[in-house]
Amino acid sequence: xxxxxxxxxxxxxxxxxxxxxxxxxxxxxxxxxxxxxxxxxxxxxxxxxxxxxxxxxxxxxxxxxxxxxxxxxxxxxxxxxxxxxxxxxxxxxxxxxxxxxxxxxxxxxxxxxxxxxxxxxxxxxxxxxxxxxxxxxxxxxxxxxxxxxxxxxxxxxxxxxxxxxxxxxxxxxxxxxxxxxxxxxxxxxxxxxxxxxxxxxxxxxxxxxxxxxxxxxxxxxxxxxxxxxxxxxxxxxxxxxxxxxxxxxxxxxxxxxxxxxxxxxxxxxxxxxxxxxxxxxxxxxxxxxxxxxxxxxxxxxxxxxxxxxxxxxxxxxxxxxxxxxxxxxxxxxxxxxxxxxxxxxxxxxxxxxxxxxxxxxxxxxxxxxxxxxxxxxxxxxxxxxxxxxxxxxxxxxxxxxxxxxxxxxxxxxxxxxxxxxxxxxxxxxxxxxxxxxxxxxxxxxxxxxxxx
Numbered sequence: 001x002x003x004x005x006x007x008x009x010x011x012x013x014x015x016x017x018x019x020x021x022x023x024x025x026x027x028x029x030x031x032x033x034x035x036x037x038x039x040x041x042x043x044x045x046x047x048x049x050x051x052x053x054x055x056x057x058x059x060x061x062x063x064x065x066x067x068x069x070x071x072x073x074x075x076x077x078x079x080x081x082x083x084x085x086x087x088x089x090x091x092x093x094x095x096x097x098x099x100x101x102x103x104x105x106x107x108x109x110x111x112x113x114x115x116x117x118x119x120x121x122x123x124x125x126x127x128x129x130x131x132x133x134x135x136x137x138x139x140x141x142x143x144x145x146x147x148x149x150x151x152x153x154x155x156x157x158x159x160x161x162x163x164x165x166x167x168x169x170x171x172x173x174x175x176x177x178x179x180x181x182x183x184x185x186x187x188x189x190x191x192x193x194x195x196x197x198x199x200x201x202x203x204x205x206x207x208x209x210x211x212x213x214x215x216x217x218x219x220x221x222x223x224x225x226x227x228x229x230x231x232x233x234x235x236x237x238x239x240x241x242x243x244x245x246x247x248x249x250x251x252x253x254x255x256x257x258x259x260x261x262x263x264x265x266x267x268x269x270x271x272x273x274x275x276x277x278x279x280x281x282x283x284x285x286x287x288x289x290x291x292x293x294x295x296x297x298x299x300x301x302x303x304x305x306x307x308x309x310x311x312x313x314x315x316x317x318x319x320x321x322x323x324x325x326x327x328x329x330x331x332x333x334x335x336x337x338x339x340x341x342x343x344x345x346x347x348x349x350x351x352x353x354x355x356x357x358x359x360x361x362x363x364x365x366x367x368x369x370x371x372x373x374x375x376x377x378x379x380x381x382x383x384x385x386x387x388x389x390x391x392x393x394x395x396x397x398x399x400x401x402x403x404x405x406x407x408x409x410x411x412x413x414x415x416x417x418x419x420x421x422x423x424x425x426x427x428x429x430x431x432x433x434x435x436x437x438x439x440x441x442x443x444x445x446x447x448x449x450x451x452x
Contacts, residue, residue, distance in 0.1 A: 021042055022423070025038045049103070088388045205265065
């Protein structure tokens with residue numbers, strides 16, 4: 001059934017003669033990329049979220065990030081736990097790419113906001129945590145089967161609605177398992193915003209050829225945060241502090257890991273103290289991590305602590321977490337094996353696993369090897385025309401043989417036939433109007449629903 005149309009008093013809109021498809025309502029969030037607004041889609045008659053990327057083609061990194069997001073979301077759109085990119089608003093001409101507007105399905109909130117809302121986190125049950133993690137691991141299993149890494153997994157990139165459905169979003173840092181003449185390893189390890197969820201192979205810098213294990217580690221950090229109802233596993237304030245917290249919680253990494261780290265990092269690891277556990281020598285490495293994690297949760301969720309906490313008797317949850325937080329990426333549990341773990345026995349079905357999934361084609365990622373902004377802009381317009389607005393090909397991608405007069409004639413003809421300005425121009429005007437309006441804090445439904 002179509003969603004009920006919101007009242008006109010809540011919208012920022014333009015005169016009716018412009019035939020606006022999207023009508024902005026209120027801001028949902030903002031970040032370094034720009035701003036996200038909730039909007040009403042007058043064609044599909046449903047709510048959507050419009051993400052405005054400001055000046056992406058002024059900087060190489062921003063341009064690549066936009067291309068990664070739209071490319072990987074198209075390639076992964078068949079999975080129900082990955083957010084759907086429904087539209088890219090077309091500019092009026094190839095020269096008007098100053099702002100990019102991406103239109104997504106609208107979800108109620110994200111996991112970061114849920115875990116930081118006392119009212120919402122109080123309603124989070126053990127079964128909700130299990131269901132959220134199961135969906136997240138389903139998304140990762142599908143992505144890894146298609147040879148795609150997310151690389152920026154954190155609670156704010158996990159969307160959720162009031163029926164506890166999960167969507168993984170923000171694929172701007174994603175990469176495929178394909179060789180490239182370029183590497184952004186140094187850029188990634190210096191990316192401070194997601195330090196808390198960064199795998200040890202990135203922090204210790206002992207492997208530039210990281211693979212699916214980095215997403216599993218991040219998912220493990222999210223799992224621990226869910227179990228403790230909002231307490232981050234490793235909230236490091238610096239590189240050194242991050243490593244210290246990991247050692248205190250998990251114990252020191254094995255020699256096979258430390259000997260591959262840089263000399264200065266290896267020296268740091270040797271200097272860090274390691275709290276001892278009784279009968280530790282009698283444990284396997286996995287059992288030792290289980291015991292250390294149980295000790296960690298006992299401290300942060302023990303008696304007298306106001307955290308809802310984890311049920312410490314749930315050995316399956318702690319065992320799964322220990323498998324996800326293995327220092328050695330090659331020994332870390334895979335997303336597919338995690339789905340088959342006894343922790344999910346009550347909801348696991350074989351049909352939930354990815355079936356006949358093929359790795360993405362290498363040619364889909366050739367934009368990673370482009371070296372000029374003009375080339376990236378052309379790649380973006382090609383993606384937009386080929387998959388979203390094929391009728392605008394003559395305007396946005398004129399043939400090399402076409403001269404300026406031909407291009408102008410094509411553009412004038414399209415404008416005459418459609419008799420409206422480009423959707424990007426309309427959104428630009430609406431965002432300008434919304435920017436001067438009073439900010440509205442979005443009101444979320446009580447999450448999650450008691451029945452899932």
